[in-house]
Amino acid sequence: MSDNLTYLGMEDQYKKYELFFGPNHPGMNGNFSYILTVEGHTIVKAEPVPGLLHRGFEKLVEQRLWLQNISLILRICVPEPDINELVYSRIIEKLMGVEIPERAKFIRTIVLEMSRIGAFLLGFGGIGGTTGLYTAPNWTIADRDYLLDLWEWISGARVYHMFILPGGVRRDLPEGWIEKLQKTIAYLEKRLPEYDRLIYNNPLIVKRVTGLAPITQEDAIKYGITGPNLRATGVKFDARKNVPYAAYPYLDFDIPTQTGGDGFARVIQRREEFEISLNLVKQAIKLMPKGEVRAPMPNALKFRVPKGERYVRVESARGEHGFYIVSDGTEKPYRMAVRGGSYTAGLIYAKKALEGMRIEDVALWMATMDICAPDFDR
Amino acid sequence: MIVLKFIGYGFTAIIIGLLFMGIGRKYTARIQRRYGPPFWQAFIDVTKLFSKQSLSHNWIMDFGILMGFAGIVGTILFMPIGPWHFFSLMNGNIVIIMYFMTIGSLGMAMGVSASGNPNSTIGISRALTLMVGYEIPFVIAVIGLIFVSKSSLLGTMVSLQSGGIMNWNIIKYPFGFIAVEMALQAMLGEKPFDVITAPSEIASGPMVELSGKMMGLAFLQHAAQIFLETGIVVNLFLGGANNIWEFFLKQFVLFILSLTVNAISPRFKFEDAVKWLWTWPTVFALIQLLIIILT
Numbered sequence: 117m118s119d120n121l122t123y124l125g126m127e128d129q130y131k132k133y134e135l136f137f138g139p140n141h142p143g144m145n146g147n148f149s150y151i152l153t154v155e156g157h158t159i160v161k162a163e164p165v166p167g168l169l170h171r172g173f174e175k176l177v178e179q180r181l182w183l184q185n186i187s188l189i190l191r192i193c194v195p196e197p198d199i200n201e202l203v204y205s206r207i208i209e210k211l212m213g214v215e216i217p218e219r220a221k222f223i224r225t226i227v228l229e230m231s232r233i234g235a236f237l238l239g240f241g242g243i244g245g246t247t248g249l250y251t252a253p254n255w256t257i258a259d260r261d262y263l264l265d266l267w268e269w270i271s272g273a274r275v276y277h278m279f280i281l282p283g284g285v286r287r288d289l290p291e292g293w294i295e296k297l298q299k300t301i302a303y304l305e306k307r308l309p310e311y312d313r314l315i316y317n318n319p320l321i322v323k324r325v326t327g328l329a330p331i332t333q334e335d336a337i338k339y340g341i342t343g344p345n346l347r348a349t350g351v352k353f354d355a356r357k358n359v360p361y362a363a364y365p366y367l368d369f370d371i372p373t374q375t376g377g378d379g380f381a382r383v384i385q386r387r388e389e390f391e392i393s394l395n396l397v398k399q400a401i402k403l404m405p406k407g408e409v410r411a412p413m414p415n416a417l418k419f420r421v422p423k424g425e426r427y428v429r430v431e432s433a434r435g436e437h438g439f440y441i442v443s444d445g446t447e448k449p450y451r452m453a454v455r456g457g458s459y460t461a462g463l464i465y466a467k468k469a470l471e472g473m474r475i476e477d478v479a480l481w482m483a484t485m486d487i488c489a490p491d492f493d494r
Numbered sequence: 495m496i497v498l499k500f501i502g503y504g505f506t507a508i509i510i511g512l513l514f515m516g517i518g519r520k521y522t523a524r525i526q527r528r529y530g531p532p533f534w535q536a537f538i539d540v541t542k543l544f545s546k547q548s549l550s551h552n553w554i555m556d557f558g559i560l561m562g563f564a565g566i567v568g569t570i571l572f573m574p575i576g577p578w579h580f581f582s583l584m585n586g587n588i589v590i591i592m593y594f595m596t597i598g599s600l601g602m603a604m605g606v607s608a609s610g611n612p613n614s615t616i617g618i619s620r621a622l623t624l625m626v627g628y629e630i631p632f633v634i635a636v637i638g639l640i641f642v643s644k645s646s647l648l649g650t651m652v653s654l655q656s657g658g659i660m661n662w663n664i665i666k667y668p669f670g671f672i673a674v675e676m677a678l679q680a681m682l683g684e685k686p687f688d689v690i691t692a693p694s695e696i697a698s699g700p701m702v703e704l705s706g707k708m709m710g711l712a713f714l715q716h717a718a719q720i721f722l723e724t725g726i727v728v729n730l731f732l733g734g735a736n737n738i739w740e741f742f743l744k745q746f747v748l749f750i751l752s753l754t755v756n757a758i759s760p761r762f763k764f765e766d767a768v769k770w771l772w773t774w775p776t777v778f779a780l781i782q783l784l785i786i787i788l789t
């Protein structure tokens with residue numbers, strides 16, 4: 117036996133064990149894993165292991181025509197695919213110097229906010245799912261389906277819509293669609309008090325998320341945490357306000373913030389932003405002008421984007437979502453890189469946050485942070 | 495004859511337990527705005543599990559699972575099911591029942607600990623800790639009833655409750671019933687006390703290494719456990735039953751009550767669950783005991 121292996125050392129060796137918190141674990145959010153070193157019920161070390169969801173999107177984009185990529189890039193993320201279409205289209209528009217019609221801006225805003233609402237509903241369900249309150253995901257996912265019906269009507273697809281294109285949107289809204297959307301929004305507003313009773317005012321959930329892994333403002337900025345998680349620490353930053361795009365400059369809204377940055381602040385922040393998104397859709401419907409929905413664009417087969425590079429970001433439900441694209445003036449992008457909303461939170465900050473956490477809180481922590489594997493693994 | 499009686503007891507418990515599980519799934523689905531599986535789904539699940547191959551780590555695992563199942567089915571023999579009594583002289587001794595009931599948990603603990611999976615080990619350590627949590631209020635409430643009945647036999651307690659609903663212990667000793675009902679929620683492992691399985695925390699805990707026939711046996715053990723635990727409360731507080739159908743109906747009411755709480759509750763952290771069980775139900779049980787002693 118080695119001299120270094122003391123009796124105490126042997127005890128330590130058996131005190132700790134390794135727990136694979138991976139895609140086969142029901143608490144894991146997607147195809148991603150943490151290797152946790154656990155002592156009793158407390159995590160002493162967490163190692164994020166991405167790679168299981170790698171599909172090579174950033175390389176695939178280089179091998180396809182600019183417009184072909186529209187049907188590819190949105191598949192990066194299931195819960196909120198529309199942000200990918202928007203970021204990609206905006207980069208092309210900026211490089212080509214195209215100004216999109218006003219109506220298209222409003223339609224984009226409506227679609228984006230619907231997408232946010234859908235993602236928030238999944239997030240609400242996540243809080244229920246990770247605490248065992250399975251009624252919550254069953255309710256919220258069923259309610260999200262009403263939004264998917266609306267998407268199916270305008271794009272023919274329920275999840276991957278391919279509706280936002282460079283120059284505007286694919287087609288104008290069909291007759292009767294707005295009325296159905298208004299009904300859906302009114303329905304979701306009516307459901308909100310029920311969600312409050314079930315999830316946000318539930319004493320057990322409040323008890324479990326209060327004080328859960330608080331983030332300080334300094335840490336949030338240092339680790340590049342964005343979106344509702346950043347705003348839950350009290351920092352008022354939202355890409356929709358600070359770097360406005362689509363029709364957001366025309367809409368009247370205020371960004372709420374919380375204090376403390378703990379699980380409860382993060383959960384309540386999303387709950388409040390959900391209400392704001394419902395309100396934004398209503399405003400956009402009211403202010404939407406008539407007119408064209410797509411600026412004239414060159415033939416898809418002869419589509420070339422002028423030489424240049426751009427980074428464009430939008431506010432996703434999980435935070436700042438951005439693409440960096442380099443064009444060499446040919447018919448295909450030269451290089452693309454994606455920055456997902458929960459990229460730093462799930463990958464880099466997780467090491468710090470999970471240390472000292474109890475194992476029963478890991479899944480709940482991921483739900484309160486809204487960590488999505490495709491944000492850092494594509 | 496005794497063998498046939500034994501088989502009859504075991505089969506009744508399992509069939510009623512599985513039926514309750516199936517109806518319970520449908521009921522929960524309706525609360526969750528789903529259609530839900532057919533009420534015989536639990537039978538299909540068990541049949542499928544027994545037709546599959548099972549993986550075993552060692553003989554201790556096999557033995558532990560069998561011991562858990564046998565422990566629960568064996569305990570049911572001591573419980574009066576309406577007019578049915580297996581042991582006519584020792585008609586439902588509650589002390590023996592409570593003593594034997596732990597064999598189920600201990601068997602499961604031995605079986606799944608042998609699998610070596612950390613999730614199972616954590617799950618089973620939680621199960622044993624939770625047992626300490628719910629047994630204290632349950633025992634205090636039962637002591638009160640033994641005191642007033644001057645007997646530890648469920649049969650005697652049932653006969654003392656005969657003659658109408660006003661004689662039932664639920665009316666006479668409501669605080670005791672509240673304490674036992676709260677403890678029953680934890681005994682059944684329903685939320686907010688499902689810390690043992692907790693899928694998002696420990697990947698279903700004890701179940702994680704069970705497969706095929708092992709899983710089928712664990713499923714049957716759970717079905718028998720539902721039958722046993724609701725049955726004890728029916729005998730203790732709901733006046734037993736004159737026929738078996740009345741007995742099953744009363745059990746079903748208790749089970750549905752438990753499922754309703756289950757559908758709208760999230761999960762406690764396991765130490766919070768024990769703390770809660772040592773606070774509220776224990777206080778109710780003590781109040782009841784105090785009232786019994788003072789009156």
